[in-house]
Amino acid sequence: MLKILKYSFYDLMRSRWSYVYFLFYLLLGVVLLFLNNDLSKAVITLMNVIIILVPLIGTIFGIMYHYDSREFTELLLAQPIKRSSIFLGQYFGVATSLSMSLIIGLGLPFVFYGLFNSNAIWDFSLLLITGAFLTFIFTALAFMIGLLNENKIKGFGYAILLWLFMAVIYDGIFLMSILYFSDYPLDNFSLIAILTNPIDLSRVLILLKLDISALLGYTGAVFQRFFGTNFGLILSFKMLVLWVLIPTVLIWRISKKKDF
Amino acid sequence: MKKLTYIFILGFLILSVQYSWANTITVCGSCETKSIKAAIAIAEEGDTILVKPGVYKESGIKVDKGLTIIGEGLPTIDGQDKGEIVTIGADNVTLDGFKIINVGSSYTTDYASVRVVTSKNFVIQNLVLEKLFFGIYVQRSQHGKILNNKVTGEAVSEFNSGNAIHLWHSKNIEITGNDVRHVRDGIYLEFSDFIIIRSNISKYNVRYGLHFMFSNDDLYEYNTFEGNGAGVAVMFSKRIDMHHNQFRKNWGTASYGLLLKEISDAKITNNVFFENTVGITSEVCNRIEYKNNDFISNGWAMNMKGGSYATKVINNNFIHNSFDISYLGRMNDNKFDGNYWSTYTGYDLDKNGIGDVPYRPVKLFSYIVNKAPESIILLRSLFIDIIDFSEKVSPVFTPDDLIDENPKIKRIEHDRN
Amino acid sequence: MIEINDLHKKFGKNEVLKGINLSINEGGIFSILGPNGSGKTTLIKCMLGMVIPDSGNITIRDEVIKNNYKYRNKIDYLPQIARFPGNLKVKEIIAMIKDLRASKTEKEIELIELFKLEPFLNKRLDNLSGGTKQKVNLVLTFMFDSPLIILDEPTSGLDPISHLRLKNLIFSEKEKGKTILVTSHILSFVEDIADKIVFLLEGEIYFNGTISQLKTKTEQPDLEHAIASILSASYA
Numbered sequence: 001m002l003k004i005l006k007y008s009f010y011d012l013m014r015s016r017w018s019y020v021y022f023l024f025y026l027l028l029g030v031v032l033l034f035l036n037n038d039l040s041k042a043v044i045t046l047m048n049v050i051i052i053l054v055p056l057i058g059t060i061f062g063i064m065y066h067y068d069s070r071e072f073t074e075l076l077l078a079q080p081i082k083r084s085s086i087f088l089g090q091y092f093g094v095a096t097s098l099s100m101s102l103i104i105g106l107g108l109p110f111v112f113y114g115l116f117n118s119n120a121i122w123d124f125s126l127l128l129i130t131g132a133f134l135t136f137i138f139t140a141l142a143f144m145i146g147l148l149n150e151n152k153i154k155g156f157g158y159a160i161l162l163w164l165f166m167a168v169i170y171d172g173i174f175l176m177s178i179l180y181f182s183d184y185p186l187d188n189f190s191l192i193a194i195l196t197n198p199i200d201l202s203r204v205l206i207l208l209k210l211d212i213s214a215l216l217g218y219t220g221a222v223f224q225r226f227f228g229t230n231f232g233l234i235l236s237f238k239m240l241v242l243w244v245l246i247p248t249v250l251i252w253r254i255s256k257k258k259d260f
Numbered sequence: 261m262k263k264l265t266y267i268f269i270l271g272f273l274i275l276s277v278q279y280s281w282a283n284t285i286t287v288c289g290s291c292e293t294k295s296i297k298a299a300i301a302i303a304e305e306g307d308t309i310l311v312k313p314g315v316y317k318e319s320g321i322k323v324d325k326g327l328t329i330i331g332e333g334l335p336t337i338d339g340q341d342k343g344e345i346v347t348i349g350a351d352n353v354t355l356d357g358f359k360i361i362n363v364g365s366s367y368t369t370d371y372a373s374v375r376v377v378t379s380k381n382f383v384i385q386n387l388v389l390e391k392l393f394f395g396i397y398v399q400r401s402q403h404g405k406i407l408n409n410k411v412t413g414e415a416v417s418e419f420n421s422g423n424a425i426h427l428w429h430s431k432n433i434e435i436t437g438n439d440v441r442h443v444r445d446g447i448y449l450e451f452s453d454f455i456i457i458r459s460n461i462s463k464y465n466v467r468y469g470l471h472f473m474f475s476n477d478d479l480y481e482y483n484t485f486e487g488n489g490a491g492v493a494v495m496f497s498k499r500i501d502m503h504h505n506q507f508r509k510n511w512g513t514a515s516y517g518l519l520l521k522e523i524s525d526a527k528i529t530n531n532v533f534f535e536n537t538v539g540i541t542s543e544v545c546n547r548i549e550y551k552n553n554d555f556i557s558n559g560w561a562m563n564m565k566g567g568s569y570a571t572k573v574i575n576n577n578f579i580h581n582s583f584d585i586s587y588l589g590r591m592n593d594n595k596f597d598g599n600y601w602s603t604y605t606g607y608d609l610d611k612n613g614i615g616d617v618p619y620r621p622v623k624l625f626s627y628i629v630n631k632a633p634e635s636i637i638l639l640r641s642l643f644i645d646i647i648d649f650s651e652k653v654s655p656v657f658t659p660d661d662l663i664d665e666n667p668k669i670k671r672i673e674h675d676r677n
Numbered sequence: 678m679i680e681i682n683d684l685h686k687k688f689g690k691n692e693v694l695k696g697i698n699l700s701i702n703e704g705g706i707f708s709i710l711g712p713n714g715s716g717k718t719t720l721i722k723c724m725l726g727m728v729i730p731d732s733g734n735i736t737i738r739d740e741v742i743k744n745n746y747k748y749r750n751k752i753d754y755l756p757q758i759a760r761f762p763g764n765l766k767v768k769e770i771i772a773m774i775k776d777l778r779a780s781k782t783e784k785e786i787e788l789i790e791l792f793k794l795e796p797f798l799n800k801r802l803d804n805l806s807g808g809t810k811q812k813v814n815l816v817l818t819f820m821f822d823s824p825l826i827i828l829d830e831p832t833s834g835l836d837p838i839s840h841l842r843l844k845n846l847i848f849s850e851k852e853k854g855k856t857i858l859v860t861s862h863i864l865s866f867v868e869d870i871a872d873k874i875v876f877l878l879e880g881e882i883y884f885n886g887t888i889s890q891l892k893t894k895t896e897q898p899d900l901e902h903a904i905a906s907i908l909s910a911s912y913a
Contacts, residue, residue, distance in 0.1 A: 041580070041602065048645075171642070171644070178632045203641060207639055211640070
């Protein structure tokens, strides 16, 4: 698997899109920091980028890579290599190279800005870690969709739909149900709803740093425990790990049964 | 020249006579007078009692004449949990430089380390109060000074703790330079007017850093309120001036930097509200002026619960608050003008420093959060941004008259000294 | 060498393989023929483990291939369409496949020479013509010297000279005692090289034998006509 990972990674690292992605983040970081000069504002803007754009790019890259490398995959399948190694290797290759573009692209301007001397470093590291998690999660989901759909157009459509659902529609439905059932205690419901959507989960994880004052304004005991202690942070991270693991296992299982 | 010499001699004579009237009684373990009580018993009006270093196990000390009681090298008065320790019941008393510990606690009587009853011109300064229930309790007294005391309690809940500095039915008292921590209310005022509270530090108190009830014409400035259950509560009071204070990190479900409840004619200027769950909560308040304040990184900068008339919010900075303004009920005759809002996205084509597009500080989402508090968890979600944006374009739920016509483009630099 | 027992495969409702029984002995060139959709590629992919059969089993060199991947170390496979990661250079893909198979072979040097690929070694695969890509594909297939070689449409895109070289290459591999499976639509090519023919029709083996047996059976003078007669008979 590591060999496949290595080759997929090198392949992507040399592709134009990785540079575009990398330069985009570099530019974003530079613009936010040096034209704006307000670190807190930069972190908030970055949060929006990370919870919306990173999943989208992970999804598109993942599905594109999967379909684009179909013939190459077939070449590999005829080699004495385990099937799961091929797909997991490709997946980790894509996800790792995307994460690298993100981390280096955003990291460089912040390092030059003198981030290490600033106390925003923790917020910023949290952003990058969350971004990397989201990349891994959505690339995995995209690979899964790719494996389940032979038809490229269909696969692409489903993947974008999944992103749209997680990024926007889910919250809409969530808000509607909160308003509709506002007479009932909704603490547990809300928390579970957040935990089952990786974008919301990442958002809340960052909120724990950025808006903790507001989050603590809510009176529910469950929220209090979640936001007020490290419990929330730890649980969120555990869920993110789970969100990476489940689609990865599914890739492994689907790839085992699939015909090419 | 000769005349001058006479006057000088005369003055000296008068002074020395006075001096000879005012004796100094020294108290120490090996002195003739071994206890403060004994010293008070033999002292005359106007005398000075000088207490040498040591531990004095006394309680129920009643100062019933105008004495100056000075501790040298911070002697300790240990009340051994027997109840009130020092009670001042006369005019012109000065209590200076003691460490007073172990007040008894009781659920029926509010024991205090130092109590001032119906006295004038008292000075209580440089005390260190620990293991206390109430710290300095002033009732029906006037023209006193409470200076540079350090009160550190061990309060865990509101119900079995007292206040560090407590004023009841008192007037013209100055409270300056005190440091009060870990009690119920740092400073508490009830029916107390013309009080000046200046440069105190009030931290980690379980209820309020500073608490006004039914008190009028008071001033507090240059104080720091941090990490209290809530910073400052001003209730049922009139004409309170609040300047240059710092309200920091007052976090919690019902927590805020400043609570205003049924007050009127207050001026709130040049304060800093930093990282509070709510910067200011106000309820039924009239003619309040908020000017030159900084609201930075609060959950809600201002939470107006309605019934407020003629509020003026002018020239403040609203920076990185999760919500700038939230309100319930009707807003009447309020004016928002010339503030800086960090979430303002307008432009300034004529370069006069004022945005060309008015700013609406109330977001649809804050309205939603008021209705369904759980939805706070959707803060900064893309969906929320979308509905906030559409509300901004065509307001339906948020009041259209709540608007800042002259939002500043740059953060206003306030003088913070 | 290869034992296939009662192999069934459906794609959805489409039954592609309907109980294939086939035994292929070691050594020689076998051609799998059949009209479009007869199941040739599926059969090959089953052998390679790329398609997982619904039932039946395949044994290659005494190894059951189900849930196994190591047996592919002894197979060289030439896929039908040659597409590689475009960012790689020719040199790199050769090194990569060698690395993936953990092989130290140096046979690629003579193959590169044979197909005159030296000028392309430092070019990116994206910039190669279809024929050149097919040559690279052939190098990748033949360089490992495995006892079983499976070629899926090996002639596509090749110029006549390379075509000839390929034919010679296949013969020389046969000389070494290897087993070679070929599918091709170019019947003259098949006729030139194949020792035996397996003819698939609608998921079943219609004919399995030598070319001369086929000619005898169909009473036709050459392979092309023999095939045509089978097809016209079955669709009549």
